[in-house]
Amino acid sequence: MRPSNTAGPWLPLLLGCTLWAQDAPKTGAAPTLPELGPASALPEGAPPLLDRIDRGDLRTHAYWLADDARAGRYTSSTGQQATADYIAAHFARLGLSPLGDKKGFVQNYPLERVYLDKSTALTIGGKKLNTDFAVLHSSDKDKVNLSGRFVWCGNGAPDQVQGGLSRKIPLVVFSKPRARDGDEGAGRQGPGNDLQAVGRYVKVAQQLANKGADAGVVCLLDDQGSFGNTLNYRGLLPDHAQLRYGSGGRDLGMRIPLLILSAAQSRLLLEHVGVELDEDGAPKTAITNEKATGKLTIVVKADDKAKACNVVAYLPGTNKKSEAVVFSAHHDHVGRRLDGDVFNGADDNASGTSGLLEIAEAFAKSDERPARSVIFLSVSGEELGLWGSHWFSENPTWPLEKIVADINIDMIGRAVTDADKVGSGKIGMQITPSQDHEKFSTLVQNGVAIGAKFGITFSSGDQYYQRSDHYNFARLGVPVVFFCDGEHPDYHKVTDSPDKLDYVSMEAIARTACWTGWDAANDKDRPRELGKQ
Ligand SMILES: [Zn+2]
Known part of the structure; x- marks a missing residue:
């Protein structure tokens, strides 16, 4: 699910997979996993194909997708491409028909990218730091070459930034927040949400620019909170471009570019210039080595040569085969943090992708064919x-007016958060459009009734109506249902790992989604809107 602080197509970030080599994947030995037990028996009246949806297979897929080797599946990265290959291979193995470009399973879409030239680096004491930083750029053509002494600018607050910064290298330190000292200083403030963090960087750039600076260096001593997370979304990393789709993309309002160093790199620089840190990790001195110099190079480039892809397949129906039901789930996630830690996105959305792969398998191997065709859509971006999903809805490879429903699954692995409840039959999910939503339909009504057979209770997920891929079908009048477990403490954190997913409830939720789609594919009538109930 996409973050809430991005109201529109937002400022992207990612990377052109052909240009940047990634670190060698960290692929450990296959983990030894506890027994899951056999798949549950089906409720009465369930279509037999649900039997193929199995907790063990869901877990196998989720662990593969959420492995560090996928590097957080950032759109257009090699990790996302590898994921798309995995999904396409699964569809091919099942004998499904391709529904992407040129009779293949892959549907590409074009992107613009803004990226750092390889010359971008900070050199100190003969050592070139060219990894583990991010740049918040001020324009697609930033070009900065500064050398000489560093100028101490404290935490970047107005009273700490001195004048005459032209051609100098201003140095700002964001230190770790203290537990409780009520310090309002910039460096001491705890990480707020991502928007506030972006606001801080913009303000610092403004202060420095007011004093004539051409660029600035920020030491981020706490790179694991929002200040670091934000850079993953908003910054340019050496191997990670910022992407733009269509005319989307918002200007951050940076007046000059800032180069932000990871905590590890920051400590190297602070040692070089003789800034001492106290026991809390906050600066206890300003620059003490007045002779320490450096060289800062920032070169930003932009082009329209990036692309990313969806993976699409279908199973032909029988007597209503020109019409289709879509199952969708996104397979991309948000990449890596500044310190290199991976956002594995196990729940978001390795879980839903695993569900999609299992649902595809259930349909493909079923003895009984559905009346309508069934499309399996795995999207990125x-x-x-x-x-x-926007690209697919605007460039559909199946006539849109013949798509009768979209069943979207995004985050289905954390519906049971209390370990004691596992297996208790208490599964809490969110669903949208709920009965309070004007787009409530027979599709949702049926999904809720089916979920009840698996012990799933639903609450309204209407706050997420515009926050996942079903929305791109809904906005064009296609009835949708979205199954989601809602936000939890590991949402968009590096702690969203596959060991935290509950594969027993995932099996029930994937079966609920599958059955809902099975009915939509076989019902005499297309799903219809009911309005608010
Ligand atoms: Zn998400």
Whole structure:
């Protein structure tokens, strides 16, 4: 699911997979996992194909997708491409028909990218730091070359920034927040949400620019909170471009570019210039080595050569085969943090992708064919603004007026958060459009009734109506239902890992989604809107 602080197609970030080599994947030995037990028996009246949806297979897929080797599946990255290949291979193995470009399973869409030239680096004491930083750029053509002494600018607050910064290298330190000292200083404030963090960087750039600076260096001593997370979304990293889809993209309002160093790199620089830190990790001195110099190079480039992809397949129906039901789930996530830690996105959305793969398998191997055709749509670009589903809805490879429903699953692995409840039959999910929503339909009504057979209770997920891929179908009049477990403490954190997913409830939720789609594919009538109930 995409973050809430991005109201529109937003400022992207990602990377052109052909240009940047990534670190060698960290692929450990296959984890030894506890027994899951056999799949549950089906409720009465369930279509037999549900039997193929199995907790063990869901877990196998989720662990593969959420492995560090996928590097957080950032749209257009090699990790996302590998994920798309995995999904396409699964569809091919099942004998499904391709529904992408040129009779393949892959549907590409074009992107613009803004990226750092390889010359971008900070050199100190003969050592070139060219990894583990981010740049918040001020224009697509930033070009900065500064060398000489660093100028101490404290935490970047107005009273700490001195004048005459032209051609100098201003140095700002954001230190770790203290537990409780009520300090309002910039460096001491705890990480707020991502928007506030962006606001801080913009303000610092403004202060420095007011004093004549051409660029600035920020030491981020706490790179694991919002100040670091934000850079993953909003910054340019050496191997990670910022992407733009269509005319989307918002200007941050940076007056000059800032180069922000990871905590590890920051400590190298602070040592070089003789800034001492106290026991809380906050600066206890300003620059003490007045002779320490450096060289800062920032070169930003832009082009329209990036692309990303969806993976699409279908199973032909029988007597209503020109019409189709879509199952959708996004497979992209948000990449890596500044310190290199991976956002594995196990719940978001390795869980839903695993569900989609299992649902596809259930349909493909079923003895009974559905009346309508069934499309399996695995999109990217979701986290950056629902790009892949937008592209599919605007460039449909199946006539849109013949698509009768979209069943979207995004985050289905954390419906049971209390370990004691696992297996208790208490599964809490959110669903949208709920009965309070004007787009409530027979599709949702049926989904709720089916979920009840698996012990799933639903609450309204209407706050997420525009925050996942079903929305791109809904906005064009296609009835949708969206199954989601809602936000939790690991949402968009590096702690969203596959060991935290509950594969027993995932099996029930994937079966609920599958059954809902099975009915929509076989019912005499297309799903219809009911309005608010
Ligand atoms: Zn998300």
